[in-house]
Structures are given as C-alpha cells and as structure tokens.
Amino acid sequence: MITYIFVFLAVLAVASALAMVISKNTVNSALFLVLNMVSLAGLFLLLKAQFLAVIQILVYAGAIMVLFLFVIMLLNVEDEESLFSRFRVKYFVAFLVGIAVFSQLLYSIGSFSEMLPEVAPEMTEAGTVEAVGEVLYSQYLLPFHIIALLLTAAVNGALMIAQHKIKPGASND
Amino acid sequence: MEPVTTTSYIVLGIALFMLLNSAALAVYAERRVAAFIQNRWGPNRVGPYGLFQPIADVVKLLLKEDVTPARGFKTIHAIAPMIPVFTALMTVAVIPFGDGLYATDINSGVLYILAINSLGVYGITLGGWASNSKYSLLGGLRAAAQMISYELPMGLAVASCILFAGSLSFIDVVNSQEVWWNVIRNPIAAVIFIVTAFAEANRTPFDLPEAEHELVGGYHTEYSSMKFGMFFLAEYMHVVVGSMLITTFFFGGYHLPFAGLWLPEMGVTAKAILDVSVFVLKTVFFAFLFIWVRWTIPRFKYNQVMKLGWKRLLPISIFNFLGLAVIVYFWHHYIA
Amino acid sequence: MISIDWFLALSALLFCVGMIGVLVRKNAIVIFMCVELMLNAVNLSLVSFSSHYGNVDGQILVFFALAVAAAEAVVGLAIIIAIFRNNLSVDINNVNLMRW
Numbered sequence: 032m033i034t035y036i037f038v039f040l041a042v043l044a045v046a047s048a049l050a051m052v053i054s055k056n057t058v059n060s061a062l063f064l065v066l067n068m069v070s071l072a073g074l075f076l077l078l079k080a081q082f083l084a085v086i087q088i089l090v091y092a093g094a095i096m097v098l099f100l101f102v103i104m105l106l107n108v109e110d111e112e113s114l115f116s117r118f119r120v121k122y123f124v125a126f127l128v129g130i131a132v133f134s135q136l137l138y139s140i141g142s143f144s145e146m147l148p149e150v151a152p153e154m155t156e157a158g159t160v161e162a163v164g165e166v167l168y169s170q171y172l173l174p175f176h177i178i179a180l181l182l183t184a185a186v187n188g189a190l191m192i193a194q195h196k197i198k199p200g201a202s203n204d
Numbered sequence: 205m206e207p208v209t210t211t212s213y214i215v216l217g218i219a220l221f222m223l224l225n226s227a228a229l230a231v232y233a234e235r236r237v238a239a240f241i242q243n244r245w246g247p248n249r250v251g252p253y254g255l256f257q258p259i260a261d262v263v264k265l266l267l268k269e270d271v272t273p274a275r276g277f278k279t280i281h282a283i284a285p286m287i288p289v290f291t292a293l294m295t296v297a298v299i300p301f302g303d304g305l306y307a308t309d310i311n312s313g314v315l316y317i318l319a320i321n322s323l324g325v326y327g328i329t330l331g332g333w334a335s336n337s338k339y340s341l342l343g344g345l346r347a348a349a350q351m352i353s354y355e356l357p358m359g360l361a362v363a364s365c366i367l368f369a370g371s372l373s374f375i376d377v378v379n380s381q382e383v384w385w386n387v388i389r390n391p392i393a394a395v396i397f398i399v400t401a402f403a404e405a406n407r408t409p410f411d412l413p414e415a416e417h418e419l420v421g422g423y424h425t426e427y428s429s430m431k432f433g434m435f436f437l438a439e440y441m442h443v444v445v446g447s448m449l450i451t452t453f454f455f456g457g458y459h460l461p462f463a464g465l466w467l468p469e470m471g472v473t474a475k476a477i478l479d480v481s482v483f484v485l486k487t488v489f490f491a492f493l494f495i496w497v498r499w500t501i502p503r504f505k506y507n508q509v510m511k512l513g514w515k516r517l518l519p520i521s522i523f524n525f526l527g528l529a530v531i532v533y534f535w536h537h538y539i540a
Numbered sequence: 541m542i543s544i545d546w547f548l549a550l551s552a553l554l555f556c557v558g559m560i561g562v563l564v565r566k567n568a569i570v571i572f573m574c575v576e577l578m579l580n581a582v583n584l585s586l587v588s589f590s591s592h593y594g595n596v597d598g599q600i601l602v603f604f605a606l607a608v609a610a611a612e613a614v615v616g617l618a619i620i621i622a623i624f625r626n627n628l629s630v631d632i633n634n635v636n637l638m639r640w
Contacts, residue, residue: 037546045553059280060573064577067577071580075584078587082312083587085315087606089319094355095576097325097329099613108567108569111566111567125560125563129557129563132559133552133553136555141545158599161311163596174604182607182610184611185610185615186614193622
C-alpha cells in the first residue's frame with residue numbers, strides 16, 4: 032500500500048515539476064508548483080514527518096505561493112512562446128547539463144545504496160510537534176533567534192526595494 | 205497517531221453530510237433572518253414556512269446556462285469554485301463533536317486547520333483571475349490580500365489558546381476547557397478570532413472581494429449556473445465551519461459552562477447525545493451571529509480593512525499572546 | 541517499506557528538473573519558482589535522511605530552510621517588482637544595463 036502511495040506521489044511530483052518548467056503561462060507554472068509542494072507534503076507524511084508536512088502546506092502553499100500568484104496577477108505578465116516552438120542550442124546544452132548532474136547524483140546514491148538504513152522505528156515519535164519543538168527550543172535556540180532577525184530584515188528590505196517613491200513635482204499617475 | 209476505526213468513518217460521513225445540508229439551511233436562515241431584521245416576510249412560498257426554498261434555489265442554479273468568458277482560462281475557471289468547497293469539507297476531519305466523537309485526532313490538528321484554511325484563498329483568487337474581467341480580478345486580488353493579512357492575527361489568537369491546552373491536538377484543546385472556557389480566560393483573543401473568522405469567510409463587514417456597488421459581483425461576476433452555486437455553497441459552509449471553530453477554540457466545544465464542576469457521570473449514549481446537541485446549539489448561535497452582523501453593520505472601506513488588520517489586530521494579538529505566555533509560565537512554575 | 545534510495549533518487553530528479561528550468565526559462569518569476577523547486581528537492585532528501593536515521597536534526601534544518609525560503613521569496617519578488625517598474629517586463633534578457 033505504502034509503495035503505491037509513494038509511486039503515485041512521486042509521479043505527481045515529477046509530472047507537476049516538468050509541467051511547471053514547460054507551461055507557457057506563468058500562473059499555470061505557479062499552480063503546478065503548488066501541486067508539487069502538496070505532493071511533497073504527502074511524501075513527508077510517508078516519512079512520518081507530520082509537523083513538516085503541515086508546515087510545508089502552511090508556509091509554501093499557503094503563504095509563499097499566494098505571494099507569487101499575487102505578484103504575477105499584479106504584473107499581468109504575458110504568455111511566452113513555447114519552449115518547443117524552435118530549437119535552440121541553449122536548451123540542448125541546459126538539458127545535457129541537467130542529465131549530467133542527475134546521472135552523477137544517481138551514481139553517488141547508487142554507490143552508497145547498501146549502507147543506507149530503513150525508516151527508523153523511533154521515527155513515529157521523532158516527527159511530531161513535541162519532538163521537533165523540544166529540539167528546536169533547546170539545542171537550536173540561537174539559530175532560531177537569528178532566523179527571526181533574518182525574517183525581520185527581509186521584510187524591511189522588501190519594503191525598501193518595492194516602495195514606490197513619488198518624486199515631488201513629478202506627475203503622480 | 206491512532207489507527208482509524210469504524211467510528212471515525214461513521215463520524216466523518218455524518219459530519220460531511222450534515223455540513224453540506226447545514227450550508228443549505230444557512231442560506232434559508234440568512235434570508236429569513238434578514239427578512240426579520242428588515243421587517244418583511246422573506247421566502248415563505250415553497251413548502252411550509254418556505255423551508256424548501258434552498259432546494260428550489262439549487263434546481264434553479266442547475267437549470268441555468270453555464271457561461272464561460274470567451275477570453276478567460278477555461279480549465280482554471282472550472283476548477284476554481286471547487287477549491288473553497290474542498291477546503292471547507294476538509295476541516296471537519298479534526299473537529300471533535302463529542303466525547304470520543306471525532307474522525308481523527310491528528311497530533312498537529314490546529315496547524316492542519318490553519319494550513320487548510322490558508323489554501324481556501326486560491327479558489328477566490330484564481331476564480332477572479334481566470335474570468336478575464338477587471339472587476340473579477342480586483343475582487344480576487346482584494347480577497348488574497350485580505351485573507352493573508354487576517355491569517356496572522358487568527359494564528360496568534362489560536363496560539364494563545366494552545367498555551368492553555370499545551371498541545372496542538374483538538375481533543376486536548378477542548379478538554380482543557382472543561383471547567384474554564386477560553387473565552388473567560390482569554391477574552392481578547394476570542395474577540396480577535398471572531399473578527400478574523402468573519403474576514404476569512406469574506407462576510408460583511410469584510411465582504412470587500414464581492415462589494416457589489418464598486419465591483420459588480422467581485423470575484424464571481426463572470427460565474428453562473430452551478431459554478432456560482434459552488435462559490436455560494438462554499439461561503440455558507442465557511443460560515444458554518446467558522447462557527448464550529450469559534451465554538452471549539454473559545455466556547456468549550458461540546459462542554460457545558462463549568463461542566464467539570466457540576467455535571468454528573470452519565471452513560472455513553474446519553475453523554476454523546478448531550479455533547480452533540482450542546483455543540484450544535486453553540487454552532488447555530490454563532491451562525492446566527494454571522495447573519496446578524498451581516499444585516500447590522502455596514503461594509504468597511506478597503507484601507508480601513510487593511511488598517512484594522514495590520515495596525516490594530518496584529519499588535520494586539522501579539523501582545524496578548526506574549527502577556528498570556530508570561531502569565532501561564534509563572535502560573536505553572538510558582539503557583540500551581 | 542520503501543528504502544531511502546527511492547526518496548533520494550526522486551529528490552535528485554526534482555533538483556535536476558528545477559535546474560534545467562533555471563537554465564532554460566527567461567521569465568524571472570518562473571526562474572525564481574524553479575529555485576524554490578530545487579530548495580524543495582533538497583528538503584525532501586534532508587527529511588528522508590532524518591527519518592531513516594530516526595534523528596530530528598534534519599527536520600530542524602528543513603524548518604530553517606523554509607524560513608529562509610520565505611525571506612528569499614519576499615526580497616526576490618520585491619526585486620522583480622522593481623525590475624518590472626523600470627523595464628515593463630520580467631524577461632531577464634532585457635535586464636542588461638550592467639552588461640559589458
């Protein structure tokens with residue numbers, strides 16, 4: 032049963048990733064990315080990381096991608112031409128590089144294949160909110176505070192960059 | 205996580221069925237209550253007291269022509285109305301309706317609710333965008349901005365309830381309110397949660413996304429037939445789900461006031477009947493509150509909505525959360 | 541139970557799809573989304589390692605990666621809006637003022 036779920040989610044994730052890269056319309060790309068993230072959240076659940084699965088939906092699908100959609104709709108970006116409409120050397124090279132990296136990664140995974148363990152039995156406890164929180168607020172307290180600072184800095188930076196400065200005297204249209 | 209039992213399936217089935225029906229009832233109730241408030245009769249022709257009016261509405265919607273904008277995006281236009289319905293239906297999976305009457309007890313149930321809730325914005329935004337109309341697009345963008353802004357105070361208000369429960373599971377949240385309801389321990393967060401629940405359900409005074417005098421019909425301007433019906437259904441399901449969440453988080457769920465102090469031991473069946481009827485009564489009251497407010501308070505302006513969200517509710521909820529955290533910490537370590 | 545290899549292979553595949561997307565597309569927003577896809581792929585491999593060793597540290601790292609991704613999205617989209625305001629397009633081939 033778990034194998035079937037894994038195959039389904041994996042195919043969904045890869046298909047939506049490919050569709051995201053290929054589709055001409057930016058909004059469609061964003062929606063396929065949302066689908067990809069939801070299927071990844073399902074995979075996290077298979078790995079018994081419940082907290083991260085929910086957080087993945089909450090942060091990525093619920094906040095970041097809504098922001099992306101908001102910007103795309105606001106800018107009203109036009110459709111691009113299809114990737115397959117005309118052959119370019121650039122695409123071919125990019126594809127080759129991608130295949131090369133993928134085969135390297137597969138090779139390195141394959142050579143360690145024997146040494147890797149199964150899902151640890153204690154994992155059913157380790158992925159819960161309590162377990163994650165306990166480690167996060169004791170061992171990783173300093174990084175957690177730094178992340179908070181980083182987020183504050185990012186919000187300020189975004190405001191500074193995106194703020195529309197109205198020059199005095201210029202017509203404000 | 206505990207194994208899924210037959211009880212879970214039965215509870216889930218009944219809950220989904222009742223939620224769908226309650227949306228229809230809410231439509232009827234809205235029209236009758238509106239009529240009562242405005243001193244007129246309301247629908248009273250179809251069936252006794254007009255009770256079959258929702259069925260007539262649905263039949264009318266089904267028989268109408270399904271119009272799709274010619275320059276719009278047909279697939280997204282068709283998918284968009286389903287998303288809010290799905291997200292509303294998914295919430296009942298974790299809400300406890302009585303002692304032991306719940307579909308599933310997820311260890312991070314509260315986060316699950318917030319996550320599902322945050323997905324609901326896609327339906328409205330995409331529906332507005334796919335219609336290829338300026339009114340729809342404006343409505344959709346307004347909805348996105350409004351729902352993102354009000355998620356933050358909502359999350360913080362919920363977090364301050366979690367402080368008392370000490371767990372993200374709904375069962376623990378409800379059981380922690382057996383004696384003291386959260387509305388008594390934490391009234392500020394209760395008010396904030398009710399306001400944000402109104403905003404998340406896009407109800408008056410926060411129905412900016414469909415403000416008819418400026419945006420025609422808002423995000424569902426270009427929708428007709430059953431696609432519009434889905435948006436309509438989703439809005440009333442969100443009213444019901446919002447009432448359930450207000451009940452669960454702040455008004456003791458299925459517990460009577462101070463039930464832990466005076467309620468005698470009862471048999472399983474009697475307790476289950478009492479629990480469910482208490483829960484349903486509270487939910488009905490808050491659904492009535494939703495309708496009552498809609499026909500009493502005028503709509504905000506858009507800048508007022510944003511100002512209320514970011515400058516009032518968010519700071520208040522943050523300080524409320526911090527203060528409560530300090531109090532709970534000292535209570536647990538020095539007094540109790 | 542599925543062994544960890546499959547999760548790692550899936551993660552590698554997603555990473556490479558994201559990488560090809562970054563190299564191929566011209567729309568700045570789509571490139572940005574491909575970067576998010578690559579981040580997600582790495583998150584998947586971190587979570588799978590974490591749960592196969594029964595150690596929660598990997599998940600903490602994913603949590604931090606999520607926070608950084610949020611910060612990155614905010615700043616990146618602000619930059620894209622600034623570019624659009626100057627160029628009226630988000631095609632990265634048009635952003636060539638600093639090119640030699």
